[in-house]
Amino acid sequence: MTPALETHGLGRRYGSKWALRDCTLEIPRGSVTALVGPNGAGKTTLLRLAVGLARPSAGTVRVLGLEPRADAAELLPRIGFVAQEHPLFGSFTVAEMLRTGSKLNPTWDDEAARRRIAELDLPLDQKVKSLSGGQRAQVALTLALAKRPELLLLDEPVASLDPLARLEFLQSVLEVVSDGELTVVLSSHIVADLERVCDHLVILSVGRTQLAGSIEEILASHRLLTGPRDEAADVARTHEVLRESHVERQTTLLVRGGAHVYDSRWTVHELGLEEIVLAYLGQGSGRRRETVAS
Amino acid sequence: MTWLSWREQRTETLLALGLLALLAALLVPVGLHLETLYRQDNVAACLTQATEACHQAMGNFGNGAGALRSVLTWLTLLPGLLGAALAAPIILDLESGASVFAWTQGVTRTRWLATRLGVALLTSLAAAGALTLLVTWYRRPLDSAFGRFDNGVFDLEGTVPLAYAAFALGLGLAVGVVWRRTALSLIVGFLAYVGSRVFVDSWLRERYEAPLGATWGIRQPEPALRGAWILSSGPSDKAGHPFTGGFQVIESCARGVGGGIKSVDPACLARHGAGFNHAIYQPASRFWLFQGIETALFGGLAIVLIGFAAWWLLSRVE
Numbered sequence: 001m002t003p004a005l006e007t008h009g010l011g012r013r014y015g016s017k018w019a020l021r022d023c024t025l026e027i028p029r030g031s032v033t034a035l036v037g038p039n040g041a042g043k044t045t046l047l048r049l050a051v052g053l054a055r056p057s058a059g060t061v062r063v064l065g066l067e068p069r070a071d072a073a074e075l076l077p078r079i080g081f082v083a084q085e086h087p088l089f090g091s092f093t094v095a096e097m098l099r100t101g102s103k104l105n106p107t108w109d110d111e112a113a114r115r116r117i118a119e120l121d122l123p124l125d126q127k128v129k130s131l132s133g134g135q136r137a138q139v140a141l142t143l144a145l146a147k148r149p150e151l152l153l154l155d156e157p158v159a160s161l162d163p164l165a166r167l168e169f170l171q172s173v174l175e176v177v178s179d180g181e182l183t184v185v186l187s188s189h190i191v192a193d194l195e196r197v198c199d200h201l202v203i204l205s206v207g208r209t210q211l212a213g214s215i216e217e218i219l220a221s222h223r224l225l226t227g228p229r230d231e232a233a234d235v236a237r238t239h240e241v242l243r244e245s246h247v248e249r250q251t252t253l254l255v256r257g258g259a260h261v262y263d264s265r266w267t268v269h270e271l272g273l274e275e276i277v278l279a280y281l282g283q284g285s286g287r288r289r290e291t292v293a294s
Numbered sequence: 295m296t297w298l299s300w301r302e303q304r305t306e307t308l309l310a311l312g313l314l315a316l317l318a319a320l321l322v323p324v325g326l327h328l329e330t331l332y333r334q335d336n337v338a339a340c341l342t343q344a345t346e347a348c349h350q351a352m353g354n355f356g357n358g359a360g361a362l363r364s365v366l367t368w369l370t371l372l373p374g375l376l377g378a379a380l381a382a383p384i385i386l387d388l389e390s391g392a393s394v395f396a397w398t399q400g401v402t403r404t405r406w407l408a409t410r411l412g413v414a415l416l417t418s419l420a421a422a423g424a425l426t427l428l429v430t431w432y433r434r435p436l437d438s439a440f441g442r443f444d445n446g447v448f449d450l451e452g453t454v455p456l457a458y459a460a461f462a463l464g465l466g467l468a469v470g471v472v473w474r475r476t477a478l479s480l481i482v483g484f485l486a487y488v489g490s491r492v493f494v495d496s497w498l499r500e501r502y503e504a505p506l507g508a509t510w511g512i513r514q515p516e517p518a519l520r521g522a523w524i525l526s527s528g529p530s531d532k533a534g535h536p537f538t539g540g541f542q543v544i545e546s547c548a549r550g551v552g553g554g555i556k557s558v559d560p561a562c563l564a565r566h567g568a569g570f571n572h573a574i575y576q577p578a579s580r581f582w583l584f585q586g587i588e589t590a591l592f593g594g595l596a597i598v599l600i601g602f603a604a605w606w607l608l609s610r611v612e
Contacts, residue, residue, distance in 0.1 A: 051398050054612040077400035087391035089302070100298055104399035140395075147400060 002065035004029045004151050004183040005050055009059030011207075012045050019045040021207040023059070027185060027200065029150075031214075032177050034194035035187035036277055037204035043187040044084060046204065047155045050185075051081045064150060077106050080144030080152040085160055086137050090129035094122055094139055101143045113146035134165025141172060152176070154186040158193055166193065173197055191274045201273070203280045210280040215273060222276045225253045227266035235261060242279040254279045295401060299413035302387070306379045310421040313372070318428055324362050325432035331355055332435035341439065341520060355439060363436075367446040369429065373422045373455045374487040377462025378480045380414045385470030385479055388611065407604055414463060415600070422459035426451060441521030443581055445495050448523070452585035457592035462487045464599025471606045490595075494588065500525055502587045503580060509534040509572045513560065516571075521578030530572035537568040544568070 005027040012020045020042035027033050035043050048054040049061050052068030052075070061068060066075045088097055094117060102108045117124065120138050128136060137157060144152060154173070158166040174197055177184055188194050194201075201218055203210040211218065222242075225235060229251040232244065239255035246252075254271070261268065300307070332338070337355050340348035387393040397403045429450045433442065442451050449455065465486050470479035505525055508517050509532065529537040547562035563569030576584070 048612060053394060053397060072402045076398065076402065079398075081398040083391070083394045083398070085391065087395050089387075089392050089395070090390060091305075092301070096301065100301075101399070103295060103297055104396070104401050106400050108400075143395075 001029055002062070003027055004031070004064060005185060006062045007046070007049075007059065008061075010046070010049060010056055010061050011058035012042075012049060012054055013057040018057075018207050020049070020204075021058075023204070023207075023209050025202055025209050025212045027183065027202070029183050030181050031200040032184045032198045033186070033200035033202060034191070034198040034215075035185055035202050035204065036189070036191055036194065037187075037210075038189055038281055041189075041204040042207045043189075043204055044155055047081070047153050047185070047187060050153060051079060052076070077147065078150050080147050080149035082137075082140045082144050082152075082154045082157055084155045086133075086140035086157075088128045088136065088140060088143075090127070092128055093125050094128065094131075095124040097128060097139060097143060098124075098146075101146055105147045107148045109146050109148050112148075113142055116142045116145070132165070133161050134168060137161060137165065137169050138172065141169070141176075145176060149182070151183045151185070154184070156187055156189070158188065158190075170197055191277045195273050201277075203277060205281050218276060219271070219273060221258055222254070222256050222271050222279075224269040224271050224275075225255055225261060225266050226269070227251060227253075227261075227263065231263065231265070234263075235266065243282060295405065295409045296413065299410050302383045302410070303380060303414060303417065306382060307417055309379060310376055310417070313376075314421065314424050314428070317369075317425070320362065321428055321432040325434075328355075328432070328435045332439070337435070337439050352439065355435075366429070366450070369425070370446060370449045370458075370491070371488070372425055373418075373458035374462040374484055374491070376421045376425075377418045377459040377464075378466040378484045378487070380418050381463050381466025381470055381483065382476055382480055384410055384414065384467060385474065385476045388471065388474045389476050393611075403608060407607055411467075411600060411604060415460060418459040418463045419456050422455040426453075426455045441523075441578055443521060443523035443576060443578060443584075445499075448499075448581075448584070449491075449495065452582070453589040454585055454592065457589040457596065458487075458491070460596035461490070461592040461599070464596040464603065467603035468599040468606075471603045471611065494591070499584065499588065500576065502584050503576065505574045505576050507534055507572060507574050509570050511560070511570055512563075519573060519575055519577075521581075523576040523578075525574045525576065527571060527573035527575075529568050530570050531567040532564060532570050534570070534572040535567065536572065539566055539568065 003026045005025075007023050007025055010020060010023040011018055023042070023046060035046065037043050045054065049056055050063050050068060052072050055069055063075060064078055068075055089100065092100065098110070098113050098117070101113065102110050117139070120135075120142075122131075122135055122139060122142075128139065131139065137160075141154075141157070144154075157173070158169050161169060170193060173184065173186065176182065177197065186194065186198070195215075199215055200213065201215050202212045225239075227235070227250070229246055229249045232251040232253065235241075235253060235255070238259040239253070239257040241253050241255050243254040244251060254275070332355060335351040335355050337351060340351050387396065396406055430437075433447065433451070437447070437451075442448060449458070462483065466480050466483035469483045469486075470476065473479045473482075500523075508519065509530060510517055512529075531537065543566045544558060544563070547559050547566065560569050
């Protein structure tokens with residue numbers, strides 16, 4: 001089966017500036033993938049290329065095996081997309097937005113959409129622009145889900161929401177994910193938001209892919225090693241060092257790789273996802289070296 | 295998709311309907327009054343006669359049209375307003391980002407665009423058409439008495455108002471898709487509409503075809519220029535060259551003082567290069583030719599502008 005999303009050397013340039021560059025990744029079907037990176041890392045650009053809003057300047061992107069721009073008529077009904085800030089027709093009521101969805105989508109599930117709106121207690125006759133941010137996000141998600149998509153793409157879905165609405169929204173995504181083979185990609189610059197929901201991770205920074213894989217594997221392959229400073233070079237030969245810091249005669253290394261460290265002077269710590277992500281994001285601007293002189 | 299297009303431009307459509315209703319409320323009573331006046335004063339019979347009584351009747355009838363006649367000149371801006379207003383919802387979607395929602399639903403951007411533009415264009419044409427019918431019905435008696443070739447009448451009858459509306463829609467769209475600021479784009483688009491219209495009305499239109507000239511003696515009755523668009527007229531010599539002498543020439547040709555025009559010696563005037571009237575005009579028979587030329591001009595520009603907007607939206611806007 002073709003991957004849900006597959007890019008090869010994908011790049012998009014605006015003027016002389018690359019918003020996304022040399023991005024190669026593969027997101028398997030059925031996965032829930034977090035697309036992580038700081039603001040301006042190219043997350044939005046990648047998603048916009050995937051739904052055919054933008055055209056690639058370099059490389060290729062295939063979604064469900066199709067080319068987003070060329071095969072738009074076939075692809076668009078099969079993907080759900082919620083853009084940043086959840087744009088909708090502001091002067092429409094919620095009911096009119098549902099009617100819009102039913103008119104624009106051949107696979108529209110009206111019953112499911114209405115049920116979801118009722119469950120969330122959203123007012124059908126209220127205008128979209130007078131809804132709260134959280135309510136609007138939920139309407140946007142409802143519209144995307146009612147298409148019965150095979151792939152759901154959410155661009156910074158919770159960035160504009162307050163903490164409570166953020167929690168509720170992610171809870172909704174969790175519920176959606178739990179019943180079905182839906183593939184979900186959601187971008188964020190806050191890792192903590194995504195860890196509960198996702199099983200895959202893609203780290204983008206300065207327009208490039210820094211890391212891509214299943215969260216389980218990523219957690220297993222990254223460790224924090226602490227040991228004598230003068231032995232650091234030996235460890236570095238068998239591991240990919242992402243970050244190192246030194247305190248007096250002691251060195252701390254954040255490494256990738258599962259090779260065993262035989263020297264008993266080294267202690268090994270498991271790492272949280274957030275620490276790993278931060279290590280990669282720091283790497284984007286050259287490997288970080290932290291030396292604390294005492 | 296059609297439902298969505300209507301829903302998106304509902305405010306603008308209602309606004310256009312409201313304006314047309316208001317206009318109908320103004321024009322229908324006056325139109326009925328004019329018709330009565332036209333029949334009462336037997337204006338039709340006077341069109342071919344130049345008696346003193348008829349002169350009076352025509353003047354009386356002209357006054358009957360009332361103040362509305364001068365107000366109506368401003369109506370020529372209305373097709374522009376209608377066109378610009380119907381461009382608004384499309385630009386607003388771009389400005390608010392709602393287009394991103396629209397373009398990621400189950401229909402392609404091309405189909406979305408074709409429907410939106412089609413409905414906006416049809417609405418502009420229908421509104422401009424209704425305006426034209428209303429004005430033409432109201433002016434029927436006036437048209438048969440005074441013609442409909444003059445600036446301010448020509449632009450509200452025939453087919454040109456439809457082309458103006460499409461042109462204004464195209465201008466609003468072309469500026470708007472590039473700029474993506476609804477209010478400013480529409481203001482700039484509308485100003486460009488007014489500018490183009492002023493240029494065509496005051497300079498270009500009279501040049502569609504070389505105008506004709508007519509010369510007649512001052513004591514002779516006016517030639518049949520009924521319904522023509524008189525570009526200029528004034529005293530001249532027999533060959534139609536404009537009279538360049540001053541008042542003293544006429545004075546010197548007068549046999550006595552206080553006798554008016556009848557006391558002036560025509561032979562004397564002729565010797566001094568006067569004694570005739572000359573008019574430069576576009577004959578009434580050219581009305582539909584000029585309508586056709588101007589409709590093609592603005593209609594063609596509208597197609598280019600709307601085509602540009604569509605191309606820009608499909609290939610340059612993300």
